[in-house]
Amino acid sequence: xxxxxxxxxxxxxxxxxxxxxxxxxxxxxxxxxxxxxxxxxxxxxxxxxxxxxxxxxxxxxxxxxxxxxxxxxxxxxxxxxxxxxxxxxxxxxxxxxxxxxxxxxxxxxxxxxxxxxxxxxxxxxxxxxxxxxxxxxxxxxxxxxxxxxxxxxxxxxxxxxxxxxxxxxxxxxxxxxxxxxxxxxxxxxxxxxxxxxxxxxxxxxxxxxxxxxxxxxxxxxxxxxxxxxxxxxxxxxxxxxxxxxxxxxxxxxxxxxxxxxxxxxxxxxxxxxxxxxxxxxxxxxxxxxxxxxxxxxxxxxxxxxxxxxxxxxxxxxxxxxxxxxxxxxxxxxxxxxxxxxxxxxxxxxxxxxxxxxxxxxxxxxxxxxxxxxxxxxxxxxxxxxxxxxxxxxxxxxxxxxxxxxxxxxxxxxxxxxxxxxxxxxxxxxxxxxxxxxxxxxxxxxxxxxxxxxxxxxxxxxxxxxxxxxxxxxxxxxxx
Amino acid sequence: xxxxxxxxxxxxxxxxxxxxxxxxxxxxxxxxxxxxxxxxxxxxxxxxxxxxxxxxxxxxxxxxxxxxxxxxxxxxxxxxxxxxxxxxxxxxxxxxxxxxxxxxxxxxxxxxxxxxxxxxxxxxxxxxxxxxxxxxxxxxxxxxxxxxxxxxxxxxxxxxxxxxxxxxxxxxxxxxxxxxxxxxxxxxxxxxxxxxxxxxxxxxxxxxxxxxxxxxxxxxxx
Numbered sequence: 001x002x003x004x005x006x007x008x009x010x011x012x013x014x015x016x017x018x019x020x021x022x023x024x025x026x027x028x029x030x031x032x033x034x035x036x037x038x039x040x041x042x043x044x045x046x047x048x049x050x051x052x053x054x055x056x057x058x059x060x061x062x063x064x065x066x067x068x069x070x071x072x073x074x075x076x077x078x079x080x081x082x083x084x085x086x087x088x089x090x091x092x093x094x095x096x097x098x099x100x101x102x103x104x105x106x107x108x109x110x111x112x113x114x115x116x117x118x119x120x121x122x123x124x125x126x127x128x129x130x131x132x133x134x135x136x137x138x139x140x141x142x143x144x145x146x147x148x149x150x151x152x153x154x155x156x157x158x159x160x161x162x163x164x165x166x167x168x169x170x171x172x173x174x175x176x177x178x179x180x181x182x183x184x185x186x187x188x189x190x191x192x193x194x195x196x197x198x199x200x201x202x203x204x205x206x207x208x209x210x211x212x213x214x215x216x217x218x219x220x221x222x223x224x225x226x227x228x229x230x231x232x233x234x235x236x237x238x239x240x241x242x243x244x245x246x247x248x249x250x251x252x253x254x255x256x257x258x259x260x261x262x263x264x265x266x267x268x269x270x271x272x273x274x275x276x277x278x279x280x281x282x283x284x285x286x287x288x289x290x291x292x293x294x295x296x297x298x299x300x301x302x303x304x305x306x307x308x309x310x311x312x313x314x315x316x317x318x319x320x321x322x323x324x325x326x327x328x329x330x331x332x333x334x335x336x337x338x339x340x341x342x343x344x345x346x347x348x349x350x351x352x353x354x355x356x357x358x359x360x361x362x363x364x365x366x367x368x369x370x371x372x373x374x375x376x377x378x379x380x381x382x383x384x385x386x387x388x389x390x391x392x393x394x395x396x397x398x399x400x401x402x403x404x405x406x407x408x409x410x411x412x413x414x415x416x417x418x419x420x421x422x423x424x425x426x427x428x429x430x431x432x433x434x435x436x437x438x439x440x441x442x443x444x445x446x447x448x449x450x451x452x453x454x455x456x457x458x459x460x461x462x463x464x465x466x467x468x469x470x471x472x473x474x475x476x477x478x479x
Numbered sequence: 480x481x482x483x484x485x486x487x488x489x490x491x492x493x494x495x496x497x498x499x500x501x502x503x504x505x506x507x508x509x510x511x512x513x514x515x516x517x518x519x520x521x522x523x524x525x526x527x528x529x530x531x532x533x534x535x536x537x538x539x540x541x542x543x544x545x546x547x548x549x550x551x552x553x554x555x556x557x558x559x560x561x562x563x564x565x566x567x568x569x570x571x572x573x574x575x576x577x578x579x580x581x582x583x584x585x586x587x588x589x590x591x592x593x594x595x596x597x598x599x600x601x602x603x604x605x606x607x608x609x610x611x612x613x614x615x616x617x618x619x620x621x622x623x624x625x626x627x628x629x630x631x632x633x634x635x636x637x638x639x640x641x642x643x644x645x646x647x648x649x650x651x652x653x654x655x656x657x658x659x660x661x662x663x664x665x666x667x668x669x670x671x672x673x674x675x676x677x678x679x680x681x682x683x684x685x686x687x688x689x690x691x692x693x694x695x696x697x698x699x700x701x
Contacts, residue, residue, distance in 0.1 A: 051521060054520075054521030061508075065494065069509060138679035139677075139679035142680075155679065165680050185681050185685060193689060216516045227633045227688065245486065250513060251512070251513065251516040252516065253519040256521075271618055271672040272672065273673055274671060274675075276667055276668070276670070277669075281666075285624065287596065287625050303489040307497055
């Protein structure tokens with residue numbers, strides 16, 4: 001629930017997460033076959049990589065003309081009787097939404113799952129103002145009861161165990177018999193379904209996010225599996241869509257291309273259960289649907305990314321594949337990242353949105369294994385952008401003094417081949433001296449490594465020693 | 480308005496002045512791209528290009544693959560009888576909720592408690608007329624409106640949908656072509672691919688999260 005970033009404590013958060021046996025077990029179970037599902041679904045579509053290229057290209061084109069596509073989109077929404085609100089900051093967005101809620105005297109608001117809502121801290125804000133937000137996505141509902149933030153962008157409650165769900169329901173559904181049977185997973189699902197079903201009819205306002213905005217038609221698109229987003233937007237009097245500015249795509253055909261890579265990358269589905277295209281309030285002849293349709297377009301630092309080395313991040317379609325495949329995310333979970341967006345996409349996006357000083361730890365949380373970029377449906381060069389952040393962190397002197405000295409020393413040695421080779425030889429000799437049985441158990445200045453695992457001792461000479469040609473011109477033969 | 484102006488001018492500065500492209504060139508590029516609406520410029524996968532009997536077969540197989548059920552009917556007039564059978568087999572009351580769909584209006588619903596209108600809190604069974612079926616993914620596309628109120632699609636515990644065999648199209652491209660041909664854009668276009676589901680509790684997939692627990696499609700011969 002709290003949106004005060006704990007990103008600067010990433011290291012401490014991670015240590016705590018790794019020491020939390022229950023969380024570790026749950027993460028292993030929850031992320032279990034997520035990689036296999038994506039691999040199977042993408043492998044079954046021979047054109048998958050071509051579609052990724054096409055999706056990347058269409059988004060690049062859109063971003064290069066983003067102002068114009070937003071204007072085109074806006075005029076279409078207005079033509080259908082909808083209203084578009086532009087929010088430069090999170091605060092602007094919250095105020096706009098509050099004003100809309102107050103204009104219809106709303107006391108409760110139903111919400112479909114939206115990461116933008118998390119980004120702007122909407123729930124806490126509405127509660128402060130006396131409006132009750134009800135999360136209707138099952139995962140979001142569970143974490144709302146537990147007063148937590150999502151730990152994954154598409155599976156917000158993947159860190160929650162079944163007994164914890166049971167406990168939350170017993171605590172927060174006090175009107176139900178205390179001794180009711182909640183053993184089976186189906187019982188839990190049915191209870192949540194019944195609880196929320198009534199709430200759909202009570203709220204005056206429904207808020208959803210948007211997976212895409214279509215410039216051609218002025219439609220907003222939500223992609224879900226539960227149907228909660230559709231109930232949240234069809235039953236109340238007012239539907240508010242909150243979307244960040246980069247969500248726009250030109251045409252319905254472009255939307256199809258994005259859909260073909262989205263589900264497969266996210267959950268291994270060829271198509272999610274519900275993909276809904278909505279435009280404007282109910283028409284005169286419509287028997288259902290909202291009477292008012294509002295779109296809040298959120299910038300919150302994104303327009304400043306355009307034209308920089310971080311522009312490509314705006315292609316992201318929030319599938320979550322990068323975190324499912326990230327060894328760091330899989331080890332520490334989403335909460336350790338300390339703000340709204342975890343994993344590789346979070347490590348790149350967070351410093352853009354809350355500043356390098358707050359978010360600068362996250363781009364360091366990578367082994368640069370490259371899996372995230374390998375699976376990204378939009379081919380976002382995530383490791384490269386994490387490197388850009390590290391460079392900026394260094395330039396702005398945000399890196400700790402010890403690390404800076406170390407890097408400077410390394411840089412000066414690496415620029416002098418003679419010194420570097422001598423140093424490498426010395427290091428190899430030293431490591432062999434400290435090792436026993438090919439392993440180094442304790443290493444000065446590298447305690448962070450050797451405290452938890454052994455360091456391998458070098459087997460032969462340095463690379464350059466091995467690489468230098470022999471007298472007969474053969475390379476690499478020397479040991 | 481000021482937020483709008485600031486966001487747009489910031490974008491314009493980065494994308495036009497600093498990128499060395501004139502606004503006019505960019506406007507032309509956008510107009511050209513939007514003129515392509517209706518034509519897919521990206522690759523269309525093989526699975527979205529089936530035809531004839533293979534296409535219908537794929538549609539049915541894909542529906543079953545997403546936990547929906549299917550039956551074929553010889554004529555639209557057979558629908559009420561088939562519906563009675565389906566409701567009985569599913570232990571549901573002999574009642575069905577639907578919109579003002581003309582295809583359903585002329586049928587003999589005497590054996591059923593058939594009511595018309597929007598979805599209510601408790602809806603054991605609802606019926607919609609789909610605009611088209613997509614063989615690529617087993618998706619049914621629906622247009623909202625008085626004929627097919629959108630709430631019926633999400634509030635029905637079992638949701639029945641009717642398509643003619645000629646409504647089945649190979650892929651998303653032909654689906655959009657049909658949507659465009661059907662007249663002004665309805666408030667919502669709903670693409671439904673099987674019954675509602677969630678894996679948010681214990682990461683075990685369960686059907687019927689908020690929307691229908693079951694989805695059944697009747698395909699009527701033309």
